[in-house]
Amino acid sequence: MASESDARTAILSSIRGALRVSAEREPNARETEYAAVSREYKQSSTKSTEELLELFTHRLAEYDSGVMRVAPAQIPDAIAELLRARGRASIAIPEGLPAEWLPAGFQFVQASALDAHQLDKLDGVLTGCTVAIAETGSVVLQNAPSQGPRKLSLVPDYHLCIVFALQIVETVPECFTRLDATSNLPTTFFSGPSATADIEMTRIKGVHGPRFLDVLIVAE
Amino acid sequence: MRISLFITCYNDTLFPETGKAVVCVLERLGHTVEFRKEQTCCGQMHWNTGYLKEAVPIIRHFVDVYRDAELVVAPSSSCVSMMRDHYLKAAEMVGDAKLAADVEALLPRVYEFTELLVKKLGVEDVGATFPHKVTLHTSCHSQRSLHLGDIPVRLLNKVRALELLPIENPQECCGFGGTFSIKNADVSSAMLAEKVRTVLNTRAEVCTAVDNSCLMHIYGSLHRQRTLVRTAHIAEILASTGGMQ
Amino acid sequence: MNAPYGSHWADRSFPEAAKELLADSQVRRNVRHATDVIQAKRNRVVGELPDWEALREAGSAIRAHALEHLDEYLVEFERNCTRAGGTVHWARNAAEANRIILELIQLHEAKEVIKIKTMTSEEIGLNRNLEANGIRPHETDLAELIVQLGHDKPSHFVVPALHKNRQQVREIFQREMHLPELGDKPEDLCAAARTYLREKYLRIKVAVSGANFLVAENGAVCIVESEGNGRMCLTLPDVLISLVGIEKVIPRFRDLEVFLQTLPRSATGERMNPYNSIWTGVHETDGPKEFHVVLLDNGRSPILSDAESRQTLKCIRCAACLNVCPVYHQTGGHAYESVYPGPIGAILTPQLHSMDRGRTLPYASSLCGACYEVCPVKINIPEVLIHLRGKVVEQDQRTLGGKLGVWNIGMQAAGFVMGSAGRFTLAQHMGHLAQKLFVSKSGFIERLPFMLSGWTQTRDLKALPAQSFRDWWAHRELNGSTKNGAAREDRDGQ
Numbered sequence: 028m029a030s031e032s033d034a035r036t037a038i039l040s041s042i043r044g045a046l047r048v049s050a051e052r053e054p055n056a057r058e059t060e061y062a063a064v065s066r067e068y069k070q071s072s073t074k075s076t077e078e079l080l081e082l083f084t085h086r087l088a089e090y091d092s093g094v095m096r097v098a099p100a101q102i103p104d105a106i107a108e109l110l111r112a113r114g115r116a117s118i119a120i121p122e123g124l125p126a127e128w129l130p131a132g133f134q135f136v137q138a139s140a141l142d143a144h145q146l147d148k149l150d151g152v153l154t155g156c157t158v159a160i161a162e163t164g165s166v167v168l169q170n171a172p173s174q175g176p177r178k179l180s181l182v183p184d185y186h187l188c189i190v191f192a193l194q195i196v197e198t199v200p201e202c203f204t205r206l207d208a209t210s211n212l213p214t215t216f217f218s219g220p221s222a223t224a225d226i227e228m229t230r231i232k233g234v235h236g237p238r239f240l241d242v243l244i245v246a247e
Numbered sequence: 248m249r250i251s252l253f254i255t256c257y258n259d260t261l262f263p264e265t266g267k268a269v270v271c272v273l274e275r276l277g278h279t280v281e282f283r284k285e286q287t288c289c290g291q292m293h294w295n296t297g298y299l300k301e302a303v304p305i306i307r308h309f310v311d312v313y314r315d316a317e318l319v320v321a322p323s324s325s326c327v328s329m330m331r332d333h334y335l336k337a338a339e340m341v342g343d344a345k346l347a348a349d350v351e352a353l354l355p356r357v358y359e360f361t362e363l364l365v366k367k368l369g370v371e372d373v374g375a376t377f378p379h380k381v382t383l384h385t386s387c388h389s390q391r392s393l394h395l396g397d398i399p400v401r402l403l404n405k406v407r408a409l410e411l412l413p414i415e416n417p418q419e420c421c422g423f424g425g426t427f428s429i430k431n432a433d434v435s436s437a438m439l440a441e442k443v444r445t446v447l448n449t450r451a452e453v454c455t456a457v458d459n460s461c462l463m464h465i466y467g468s469l470h471r472q473r474t475l476v477r478t479a480h481i482a483e484i485l486a487s488t489g490g491m492q
Numbered sequence: 493m494n495a496p497y498g499s500h501w502a503d504r505s506f507p508e509a510a511k512e513l514l515a516d517s518q519v520r521r522n523v524r525h526a527t528d529v530i531q532a533k534r535n536r537v538v539g540e541l542p543d544w545e546a547l548r549e550a551g552s553a554i555r556a557h558a559l560e561h562l563d564e565y566l567v568e569f570e571r572n573c574t575r576a577g578g579t580v581h582w583a584r585n586a587a588e589a590n591r592i593i594l595e596l597i598q599l600h601e602a603k604e605v606i607k608i609k610t611m612t613s614e615e616i617g618l619n620r621n622l623e624a625n626g627i628r629p630h631e632t633d634l635a636e637l638i639v640q641l642g643h644d645k646p647s648h649f650v651v652p653a654l655h656k657n658r659q660q661v662r663e664i665f666q667r668e669m670h671l672p673e674l675g676d677k678p679e680d681l682c683a684a685a686r687t688y689l690r691e692k693y694l695r696i697k698v699a700v701s702g703a704n705f706l707v708a709e710n711g712a713v714c715i716v717e718s719e720g721n722g723r724m725c726l727t728l729p730d731v732l733i734s735l736v737g738i739e740k741v742i743p744r745f746r747d748l749e750v751f752l753q754t755l756p757r758s759a760t761g762e763r764m765n766p767y768n769s770i771w772t773g774v775h776e777t778d779g780p781k782e783f784h785v786v787l788l789d790n791g792r793s794p795i796l797s798d799a800e801s802r803q804t805l806k807c808i809r810c811a812a813c814l815n816v817c818p819v820y821h822q823t824g825g826h827a828y829e830s831v832y833p834g835p836i837g838a839i840l841t842p843q844l845h846s847m848d849r850g851r852t853l854p855y856a857s858s859l860c861g862a863c864y865e866v867c868p869v870k871i872n873i874p875e876v877l878i879h880l881r882g883k884v885v886e887q888d889q890r891t892l893g894g895k896l897g898v899w900n901i902g903m904q905a906a907g908f909v910m911g912s913a914g915r916f917t918l919a920q921h922m923g924h925l926a927q928k929l930f931v932s933k934s935g936f937i938e939r940l941p942f943m944l945s946g947w948t949q950t951r952d953l954k955a956l957p958a959q960s961f962r963d964w965w966a967h968r969e970l971n972g973s974t975k976n977g978a979a980r981e982d983r984d985g986q
Contacts, residue, residue, distance in 0.1 A: 031592070035582040038738065038789045042563045045797035057561050061743055064553040067546035068750070086763070139777070143694050143728050163764035176778035177727040177769070181720060199764075203749040210710055210745045211576065213727075213778045216752075216768035221720035224760065225635035225651055226658050226678040227522075228529035234634060234682050235689065236720025236767065254961050256910065260920050261954065263961035282965045288910040293903060295859060297881025301907040308911060332875070391861035420818045424858025431856060432946025433511045437822040438858070439950065467951030470936060 072197035079161045079195050080246060086164025090219025091232050093241035102245060103130040106153065106187065109241045115150040115185050123172025124155065128189070139175050143182050151185030152237075157214075158205045159195045164219065166190060166242065167202060169212040177213050186220075186237040192246035249279045250363070251316040253309075255323045256288035262459045268486035269322050269360055272373050275486075285312045289321075290337075291329035296426045299340060306337050310349045313357070318367070322360040322482050324457050328392035330354055359389070360482055361457050365398045371405045377487045378408035382451035384442070384465065385417045386458040399457055399481055406484060412449040416441075423464035436468075443468045446476065454478045503829065505852040510827040519655045523647075523824040526654035527815045533761025534812060534866070541757070551750045552870035555806035558708075558742050559796060565708040565741045566787065572711030576773025578783040586616035589788050593618060593700065593733055594625055596784055600731055602627065602698040606689075608715065608722045609633035610702025611649050611809065612735045612788055614831040618700070629700070630692050632721035634685050641668040647825030647833060650759045650811040655824050689721065699725035699780070703736040704808065705751060706785070709744040712772045713785065716755060718765050726769050732780040738787050739805040751808060754868035758810035791844035800879045804839050806869040811836075813863035813873060819856055828853060835863035839876045847883050854880035898943055913962075920960050931955040 042048075074082065080096070087094045097105040107130035110118065119138035120129070129135050135153070138146060146152075155173035159166045166188055168174045180186050196202050206214065221236030232238065250273055254266045270280045290305035309330075313319050321327050331354060338347035364370050383403060389395045403411050422428065422438025429435075442465060446454050454469075454476060456462050462478040469476050513519060538544055558565055570580040583589035589612075597605060605622065607613065607629050619629045619640070631640040635653035639646050642664040646652030653661070662676040665684050674684055701722070705714040713734060715722050726732060742751070748770070756765040774783050796802050814820045814834030825833030830841040830850060838857060842850040854877045863873040888894030909919045930937045937953040939945070947953065959967075 031581055031583075031588075034584045034588055037584055038582050038787070038793060039563050039566070041789065041793040042566075042738070042796060045793050045795075046560065046562070047797075048563065057564060060557055060560070064550060064557060065546075066550050066750075068543040068550055068753075069546075090766075147690075147694060160764070165764045170775060170778045176775075177723065178778075181723045181727060199753050200746075200749040203746045207746065210712065210770075211772045213772075213775055214768075214770040215723065216764065216770075218762070218764040218766050220766070221718065222766050223634050223682060223719045224529075225633070225638070225653060225719075226661055226681055228526045228651070228654075229678045231678050231682045234686055234719035234721065235632070235693070235724055256916065259961045260923065260956060263957055263959060263964050266961035267964065282962070284962065284966075285913045287913055287916045290910070293907055293910075295878060295881070296899075296903065297854070297878065297883075297885035298903045298907065299878075299882040299885070301903060305907065305910045333878075336875075387858070387860035387862070391865055418862070420858050420860035420862070422818065422858055424860070427855065427858045429943060429946045431507050431510065431819075432949055433507065433514055434819055434822050434856070435858070435946075436950040437514050438818050441822075463954065464951065467947070467953055470952040470954075471938075471950060 068200070069198055070200040072201060074161070074197050076192060076246075079197055080192060080244060082197070083159060083161035083164060083195050084244065086161065087219070087242050090164055090240075092164075092219050094244065095241065096244045096246060098247060099245055102128045102189065102243070105243055106130050107132065109187055109243065110151070113151070113185055113239060113241070117150045118187075119146060119149045119152040119179055119183055121154055121173055121175025121179055124153065125173070138179055143178055146178060146182040149183050151187060152179055152183040153187045153189070154180055155189050156194060157209070158202050159190045160199055160202045161195055161197050163199065165202075165216050166218075167206065168215045168217070169206075169209055171209070171212060177215055180215065180217070181236055184237055185239040187241045187243065189243045189245060192244065248318055248368075249281060250318045250320050251281050251283060251313060253286055253289075253313070253319050253321040253326070253357075254282070255321055255326045258322060258459055261463065262480065265322050265459055265480040265482050268480065268482035269320065271486040272364075272482060273320070275374060276368065276370060278368075283312050283316075289326040289329045291326055292425055294329065294333055294337065299337065303337055303341050303343075306334055307346060310346065310353055313353060314349065316356060318363070319353075319357040320360055320363045321357065322457070322480060323459065324359045324386055324389035324393050324395065325460055327357060327359040327362075328388040330357055332392055359393055359395070359457060361398050361402055362393060362395060365401060371401050373402070373405070373485045375405075375485045375487050376407040376489060377484045379453050380410045380412055380451045381453045381455055381484065382412045382414045382446060382449040383417070384414070384421065384446070384454055384456040384461055386456050386461045387420050389457050390418065395457070402481065402485060403455070409484070412451045414449050415445040421461045421464050423461050425460070428464060439464060439468050443472070447474065452476060453484070455481050455484055457481050503849060506827060506829075506856040507852065509829050510823045510856070513823045513827045518657070519824050520822065522655050522657050524821055526651060527821055530651070530761050530815045534758060534815065537757045537761055537763055541753070547750055547754050548868055548870050551754050551808075551868055552806065554742060554747050554750060555808070555869050556803065559739065559802060559805055562738065562741065562796065565743060566738060568708040569706050569711055569741050572709070573713075573773055573785055574711070576711045578711065578773040578785055581784060581786045583786055583788050583790070585790050589616045589735060589786055589790070590618060590621045592786050593735065594621065594627070596731070596733055597622070597627055597698055598625075600698055602696070602731075604628045604630060604692070604696050605698045605700050606630050606632050606692055606696045606725050606729065607636070607699065608701040608717065608725045609636045609652065610700070610735060611831055612702050612737055613700060614646060615790065616735070616788070618735070630689070630696070632689050632693075632725060633717070634682065634719060634721075637685055637689070638664060641665070645826060646831070648811055648814055649809055649832065655826070693724040693728050697729050698731045698733070699729040701725055701732065701734045703734050703740060704755065705748065706736060706741040707745050707748070708741050710772055712745060712770050714748060714768065714770045716752070716765050716768050718760065718767065720767060723767055723769055726771070727779045729780055731782045731784075733784045733786065735786045735788060738789050738792055755808055755810050758812040758866065758868045791846065794846060795843045801839065801843060801876045803871050804836070804843060804876055806871055807836050807840065808869055810868055812866040812868065816862040816866050817857075818860060818862070819858065828856070835873045835877075836871070839873060839880060842880060847880070847887060851884050851887075854884060917960075917962060920956075924956055927956055
């Protein structure tokens with residue numbers, strides 16, 4: 028049976044043959060051509076912070092996500108209020124989540140070491156984020172302090188995510204500029220609770236990921 | 248202006264009234280119309296069916312016939328789109344640089360009929376009267392290749408006594424597609440059934456378009472169903488000063 | 493295993509398969525409803541982006557560039573993925589890909605795998621092969637689950653079960669999940685799927701996925717999804733195997749800023765789909781301990797040799813061309829008898845088979861152009877359809893049967909006639925005589941023979957008028973009436 032390295036050689040040579048690539052390809056041609064790709068699309072924001080917050084809030088609401096906006100000093104009270112309203116008591120938290128955010132009266136569990144079965148038994152998860160996109164109502168999580176591994180924000184049925192105003196950009200390209208330095212970290216974009224429209228194109232909220240989502244926007 | 252009419256092969260054979268109407272409108276606007284007898288076809292049927300090399304002599308013939316024309320008008324968006332979208336490619340396919348150069352020199356002077364009126368001649372009111380309820384079928388090539396936009400609507404809006412009725416899903420194909428209507432007759436018929444339903448729902452007396460190919464298709468079903476709705480090329484409405492015969 | 497690509501699909505011609513589906517009014521209603529809803533959503537969210545055309549332009553340029561340097565970008569991806577702890581495999585065809593995946597699963601002694609919706613796995617017939625080897629694959633995307641439990645075939649590559657309505661889904665779930673009391677509200681059906689699958693996510697150790705994009709620059713893989721089933725498969729198991737077509741590579745991480753705008757808006761009509769996952773190789777504290785990428789050629793690389801149709805491989809599988817296609821609206825996806833239905837399937841399927849199969853697919857289009865208009869990477873599908881029709885005709889003309897076929901003879905004759913006005917005029921006059929056989933009393937043709945009979949099944953044809961335009965013009969010139977208004981007078985006198 029042919030080995031995989033044979034397959035590799037065969038595929039690459041088939042591609043080169045099909046593209047009629049000569050052995051001595053101009054080494055800089057690729058970079059020059061790539062640089063010539065026209066990128067006339069919107070790459071930067073034209074909105075004020077207040078407009079951004081408003082747009083982001085609006086988009087989240089469209090996804091049926093809960094949204095609350097508070098000043099930094101009110102974070103613990105707001106968390107307590109949201110958890111009570113959702114009836115959630117045992118909450119997973121990632122490493123690096125500031126202890127001063129946590130209100131009394133709930134069970135917060137350091138969860139980075141928990142396996143999926145253990146996470147599945149908790150009521151919810153509380154995380155920060157890396158960046159958020161107003162135009163699409165998206166929040167980006169990476170495996171970093173206060174966000175933790177990917178399964179953390181996936182297995183529990185409820186996710187409370189804290190987003191600071193400074194973390195919100197308007198457009199997708201601005202988001203990628205911010206992610207560039209940490210692009211090798213496991214990254215998850217979420218836009219509202221998990222959903223499907225597979226049955227008669229009716230959007231159903233909550234399939235396998237968290238069925239309930241609250242976003243707490245922190246702004247001065 | 249001296250305008251050379253490319254009638255197109257199927258209008259010549261099946262819809263001479265459309266050609267007469269084009270002549271009528273252009274002469275009414277004070278232009279001189281000429282008809283070059285050597286003309287035949289744009290080559291679209293061959294090209295679109297995959298007979299690519301067979302289309303090339305027909306294309307060459309077209310270019311030869313109109314080489315020195317001041318302006319060429321065709322009452323068919325699909326034939327004009329054939330020229331704009333494929334002529335150059337056909338010339339390149341056979342490696343004929345001279346043909347490619349000729350095509351590039353000629354095509355800027357070739358217009359679809361309504362496009363000629365509005366874009367080139369700057370006319371919207373051609374002095375027509377047509378006291379009927381009309382709906383417009385927006386043919387695929389007119390919108391997606393020639394990007395005529397609201398040009399046909401603007402012309403129809405200036406026709407006296409004409410009531411233009413909107414149609415549901417105007418962007419959707421009637422299912423003609425040339426030989427598609429024969430090679431995939433069942434699917435084509437199903438598409439047509441939907442189009443005819445939307446035409447009938449408008450309660451119009453006349454369905455018009457800038458292409459007789461679509462209209463022939465649509466009327467084929469309207470007639471089979473013994474409805475009283477008629478079809479008429481837009482040129483025939485624009486030529487009219489009274490009503491249907 | 494000797495199952496070639498797509499061998500689980502029958503190999504009927506498109507008109508034949510379409511005829512059967514056209515008779516299924518339930519499928520047609522379901523397809524129409526679903527495509528109408530997606531289309532309306534897509535038009536709304538695309539319409540709100542003033543830079544949509546610029547995004548299409550950039551997406552098209554990036555994909556075209558990536559294909560022109562595909563060998564280099566694949567090697568770069570391999571290097572960076574490997575450096576990040578992943579393992580890259582290469583598979584020339586379906587058989588090789590199946591063998592690689594099977595061996596990896598057997599190495600881990602797994603008897604079950606969980607799967608994210610992946611068209612490449614459908615393409616190579618992975619599930620059948622796994623089952624034949626005693627391994628049970630569980631589809632986790634809701635629609636794929638419906639298809640799998642219903643022993644059905646996908647009919648769309650974003651919403652594979654769009655041909656089923658809620659009552660039909662309920663019946664499948666009731667039977668296969670043993671839930672006789674299950675209701676038919678979409679919420680109930682989703683909840684049933686959630687319960688059915690969650691146990692599997694937590695237990696099964698090997699997952700199989702596809703991928704939307706491979707990033708050469710850092711070896712990252714990107715998967716776009718809605719339900720969270722993808723995230724479950726990508727993060728919970730110990731081993732992840734991603735089967736990806738070689739054309740899916742893009743140069744740089746930042747290129748995602750284009751596709752993550754155009755793909756969700758085109759595919760599901762959302763500004764962003766609920767989840768995107770991007771990861772590189774293996775991370776000690778996060779996700780699978782072992783990550784394999786299987787790069788699949790299976791007929792792709794030869795497509796690059798045709799400069800005209802190479803653009804087919806720019807496709808990012810958004811399915812916007814299916815949703816807008818008036819042919820797809822009538823037949824749904826099964827008529828294409830391929831994993832890849834719709835307009836993109838009509839150009840991709842025959843090319844993946846070196847034009848040996850799916851030869852009627854390039855004709856499964858009225859060339860209305862709606863597909864090109866919506867394509868987020870600007871694949872000129874009508875142009876490629878015609879190009880492929882040209883190849884089909886050329887192939888046919890190389891055989892005696894093709895040479896003597898009705899179409900070829902008809903087209904050759906028509907070409908000869910169109911070559912000169914004299915011949916054309918003669919043909920018009922002959923047509924006049926010939927039609928006497930078919931014209932009814934009312935002046936219409938209601939029945940035509942042979943291949944033209946398709947037209948008169950549902951349509952009448954107006955008989956040729958007594959005088960062609962050119963005859964009228966000759967007559968007019970003869971009478972010297974070229975003054976203004978002459979045409980009108982003449983016309984009014986008709």
